[in-house]
Amino acid sequence: MDRGNMTLSPVTWRNSSQPPASMKSANLVIAVLLFATFLVGVTGNGLYLWVLGLKMKRTVTTLWFLHLVSCSLLFTLMLPFFTVHVLLGFHWVFGMAMCKILSACTHLGMFSSVFLLALISLDRYTLTCHPVWSRCHRTLSWVRKLVLGVWLASFTLSAPYLVFPETWEVEGGRVICTSFYILSGDQDRAEKQAWRIHAYLVLFVVRFLLGFLLPFCTIAGCYGRMGLEMKEKGLARSRKPFKVMAAAVVSFFFGWLPYHLYQSLTLIKDVPESLTDAFLLISVLMFCFNVCFTPVLYLFVGQTFHQVFRTSLFTQGYIIKVMDRSQAINFCLLPVTCP
Numbered sequence: 001m002d003r004g005n006m007t008l009s010p011v012t013w014r015n016s017s018q019p020p021a022s023m024k025s026a027n028l029v030i031a032v033l034l035f036a037t038f039l040v041g042v043t044g045n046g047l048y049l050w051v052l053g054l055k056m057k058r059t060v061t062t063l064w065f066l067h068l069v070s071c072s073l074l075f076t077l078m079l080p081f082f083t084v085h086v087l088l089g090f091h092w093v094f095g096m097a098m099c100k101i102l103s104a105c106t107h108l109g110m111f112s113s114v115f116l117l118a119l120i121s122l123d124r125y126t127l128t129c130h131p132v133w134s135r136c137h138r139t140l141s142w143v144r145k146l147v148l149g150v151w152l153a154s155f156t157l158s159a160p161y162l163v164f165p166e167t168w169e170v171e172g173g174r175v176i177c178t179s180f181y182i183l184s185g186d187q188d189r190a191e192k193q194a195w196r197i198h199a200y201l202v203l204f205v206v207r208f209l210l211g212f213l214l215p216f217c218t219i220a221g222c223y224g225r226m227g228l229e230m231k232e233k234g235l236a237r238s239r240k241p242f243k244v245m246a247a248a249v250v251s252f253f254f255g256w257l258p259y260h261l262y263q264s265l266t267l268i269k270d271v272p273e274s275l276t277d278a279f280l281l282i283s284v285l286m287f288c289f290n291v292c293f294t295p296v297l298y299l300f301v302g303q304t305f306h307q308v309f310r311t312s313l314f315t316q317g318y319i320i321k322v323m324d325r326s327q328a329i330n331f332c333l334l335p336v337t338c339p
Contacts, residue, residue, distance in 0.1 A: 027086050027087065027089065027090075028087070030086050030281065030284075030285075031083050031086040031087045033285065033288070034079050034082055034083040034086065034284075034288065035079070035080070035083045037076070037079055037288040037289070038076060038079040038080055038083065041072065041073075041076035041079070041288075042073070042076050042077070045069050045072045045073040045076055046073070048065075048069045049066070049069050049070065049073060052065055052066045052069060053066055058140070059140070060123070060138055060139070060140060060143050063140065063143050063144070063147065064116065064119070064120050064123065064143065064147075065120075067112075067116055067147050067150075067151075068113065068116045068117070068120070071109050071112045071113040071116065072109075072113065074105060074108070074109045075105075075106065075109040075287075078102055078105060078106065079288070081094060081098070081102055082284075085177075089174070090174070090176065091174045091175055091176075092167055092175045092176055092177040093175070094177075095167065096165075096166060096167045099165050099166065099167050099177035100161075100162050100163075100165045100166075101162070102177075103161040103162070103165040103177070103179070104158045104159070104161045104162035104165075105158075106161075107157070107158040107161045107207075108154050108155065108158040110211055111153070111154035111157050111158060111210070111211055112150055112151060112154040114211055114212070114215040114252075114256070115150045115153065115154065115215065116147075116150055117215060117219060117252065118214070118215040118218040118219060119146055119150065121218060121219045121222040121223060121248075122218065122222055123138070123143075124222065124223075124226060125222035125223075125225060125226055126138070128226045128229055128230065129225060129226065129229045157206065157210065160199075160203060161179070164179040164180060164199070165177060165178065165179045165180075166178070166179075166180055168180075179200075180196070200267075201267070204263055204264075204267065207260070207263065208260050208263070208264075211256070211260075212256050212257070212260050215252070216249075216252060216253060216256075219248065219249055219252055220249050223245040223246075223248060223249055226245065227245055251290060252290075254286065255286055255287065255289070255290030256286075256287075256290070258279060258282045258283035258286050258287075259283035259284075259286070259287055261279055261283070262276060262279040262280050262282075262283045265279055
């Protein structure tokens with residue numbers, strides 16, 4: 001049975017129909033962390049979305065981050081389901097439809113967020129290193145088309161996770177939500193197994209290449225080139241932009257790497273189940289932190305965003321001024337670590 005999906009899988013125990021006390025305690029800790037992530041994530045992403053969507057002038061910058069925060073909020077809203085799932089000892093009670101929907105929405109959020117981060121890094125690169133070209137081509141209509149392309153591509157890549165996940169009753173009456181990668185019940189056993197392996201390998205390679213390696217290389221390459229350009233031309237008056245760019249690369253790398261390591265372990269035979277379970281839990285926690293907490297951590301870093309947010313809390317009559325180029329660069333670089 002394939003366990004390679006974003007739905008939390010159970011930490012197993014042997015020779016008992018009930019989990020030991022240590023497992024119950026671990027599940028409780030995980031559930032508390034997930035629920036805390038939900039509360040902080042909804043608050044932070046909600047405030048971010050409120051300011052970007054209603055209080056700031058609609059620019060290329062705000063449009064990028066409006067959709068990026070929407071991706072974060074999408075995953076945050078799914079966390080209560082995972083919290084209940086953990087509290088019930090990884091027993092799935094939401095039915096097959098929700099199993100499919102949550103799996104597809106999770107991958108939709110993953111693909112859309114990493115694609116948007118890659119495009120934002122390219123946008124920052126052209127704005128810094130090719131300002132003349134950027135001034136002529138960097139328009140709202142151009143960005144709207146790119147954002148639409150991101151969502152369409154993400155929906156396409158997430159479609160298989162709307163088809164393959166199913167609920168399955170295992171020993172002890174516990175129901176799990178997992179992916180079987182089977183097209184038809186009429187297939188014989190050998191054909192089913194061959195199809196399962198082929199489908200899983202294809203989806204794994206697509207996830208790793210398009211969901212991690214290519215976006216990471218794009219982000220690291222763009223910010224590395226930007227750092228050299230800004231240092232050579234003296235565009236940065238402090239080391240703050242360089243620290244933020246480094247934080248963006250490191251955050252993306254460590255936020256997504258554990259999940260893809262877990263997926264790779266599921267391809268290897270005879271791997272201790274305790275090891276795959278450990279990587280699964282680490283990947284889930286890192287993913288939650290990267291999606292939900294990072295926007296909160298960087299909420300007040302951008303000067304323009306900070307001013308608009310603080311003023312919006314005390315008055316509704318604030319008039320947004322158009323950002324000059326230096327403010328725009330500063331604001332756009334800072335929040336890029338949220339996936």
